[in-house]
Structure formats: C-alpha cells, structure tokens
Amino acid sequence: MQNSSSVDFFMHLRLSDDEFQTLIDMVSLAGEVASLNQKPGSEDHLASFASLEDKILERAQAQGYADIIEVDPDTNNHRVTAEYQAQSYIQECIDEMRNEIFWEELSFRLAEREVIRAKGQDAYLSLSDEERMHVIAPRQQRFWEGFSKNGLDQVHLIAPPGQG
Structure with a gap:
C-alpha cells in the first residue's frame, strides 16, 4: 500500500442508485463507528475517515441526495441527516x-x-x-x-x- 501523498490515484466507478445508496450508508456507518474510537493516537485515522466520508457525501448531495445529506455546522463536513440515520440500516x-x-x-x-x-x-x-x-x-x-x-x-x- 502506498502513501496517498506520493501518488495521485483516480478511480471511476459505475454504481446503480441502489449501490450508491449502499455506499452512502457504508461510509456513514464507518465514520460513525470510527468516531467512537477515543483511543489516543487515533485522530489521524478518524480524520481520514471523515475526509473520505465528506468527499463521498458531498458528491451524493450534488447527485440528487440533498434530502438526506446536510453539512455539519461544527465541522463543516457533509453527513447524513439525523432523520435519515434514525430510520436507516x-x-x-x-x-x-x-x-x-x-x-x-x-x-x-x-x-x-x-x-x-x-x-x-x-x-x-x-x-x-x-x-x-x-x-x-x-x-x-x-x-x-x-x-x-x-x-x-x-x-x-x-x-x-x-x-x-
């Protein structure tokens, strides 16, 4: 595995609406679980999870999922809405x-x-x-x-x- 700062890597994925919805759920779930880790030294990993989640959810918002994506006023990162998360997988x-x-x-x-x-x-x-x-x-x-x-x-x- 190479350090992300030394290599630019672009990937194009074709996802159905259902697959994209699942991706939204997956990154939100991963971010939520990662945020529970209060162990000293986990800050960099948490930041990388939050950054990727923000990037994917920002794209999701632009792709028609604005009704379930919002911007957290404290972090300025994108997240799924509380209403969506409450009834979601x-x-x-x-x-x-x-x-x-x-x-x-x-x-x-x-x-x-x-x-x-x-x-x-x-x-x-x-x-x-x-x-x-x-x-x-x-x-x-x-x-x-x-x-x-x-x-x-x-x-x-x-x-x-x-x-x-």
Missing part, C-alpha cells in the same frame, strides 16, 4: 453493535467475577491470558445463554450491607 447496525457489546461485556465481567471468587484474585492474576480465557469461557457462555433467553429478568442486584 446505519442505525440498525450501530444499535445491534452496541447491544452485542453490552451483552458480551456483561457476560464476560460476570464470568470473570465468578472465577475470581472461586479461585481468589491472586490465583486468577497468576494465570496467563490464555488460561484465564479457558476458565472464563464456559461461565461466560452460561451467562450469555441465560441473557439470550431471559434478558435481565433473572438479574438481581444485592446492595452491600448498609448501602441500601
């Missing part, structure tokens, strides 16, 4: 991603807590990452299956003594 993907991450993280943390209680924190911390995953995985799967079947219906919080 983009939002469905983001909602599903957040949902999956929530349940995966919850099941992992509960499984990890269960292992720490059973083995003790020092013994748990002495395990390699591979060993930790080996003992956590069956418990995590059990929690995952329970949440898949019952959601949060069987989750009960018990406050420590004196805290509620």
Whole structure:
C-alpha cells in the first residue's frame, strides 16, 4: 500500500442508485463507528475517515441526495441527516453493535467475577491470558445463554450491607 501523498490515484466507478445508496450508508456507518474510537493516537485515522466520508457525501448531495445529506455546522463536513440515520440500516447496525457489546461485556465481567471468587484474585492474576480465557469461557457462555433467553429478568442486584 502506498502513501496517498506520493501518488495521485483516480478511480471511476459505475454504481446503480441502489449501490450508491449502499455506499452512502457504508461510509456513514464507518465514520460513525470510527468516531467512537477515543483511543489516543487515533485522530489521524478518524480524520481520514471523515475526509473520505465528506468527499463521498458531498458528491451524493450534488447527485440528487440533498434530502438526506446536510453539512455539519461544527465541522463543516457533509453527513447524513439525523432523520435519515434514525430510520436507516446505519442505525440498525450501530444499535445491534452496541447491544452485542453490552451483552458480551456483561457476560464476560460476570464470568470473570465468578472465577475470581472461586479461585481468589491472586490465583486468577497468576494465570496467563490464555488460561484465564479457558476458565472464563464456559461461565461466560452460561451467562450469555441465560441473557439470550431471559434478558435481565433473572438479574438481581444485592446492595452491600448498609448501602441500601
């Protein structure tokens, strides 16, 4: 892969209206997901995503998609409108991603807590990452299956003594 500053590269694509609509959704989804990355050092990657998204959406606006494309007053970049995103496949993907991450993280943390209680924190911390995953995985799967079947219906919080 060559550095984009050293080579001019032009590509012409022929896309149907449906394919162009899908491209709009794809770049918007990628930009939305990239913007969730708050890790230090990710700014350059985020900027390149935003730049390409802006370029494609600016073209889309000029090609008859002005009803779903607007300019963000804060960044002066093009974006899909909130109304479009709310009812689009983009939002469905983001909602599903957040949902999956929530349940995966919850099941992992509960499984990890269960292992720490059973083995003790020092013994748990002495395990390699591979060993930790080996003992956590069956418990995590059990929690995952329970949440898949019952959601949060069987989750009960018990406050420590004196805290509620």
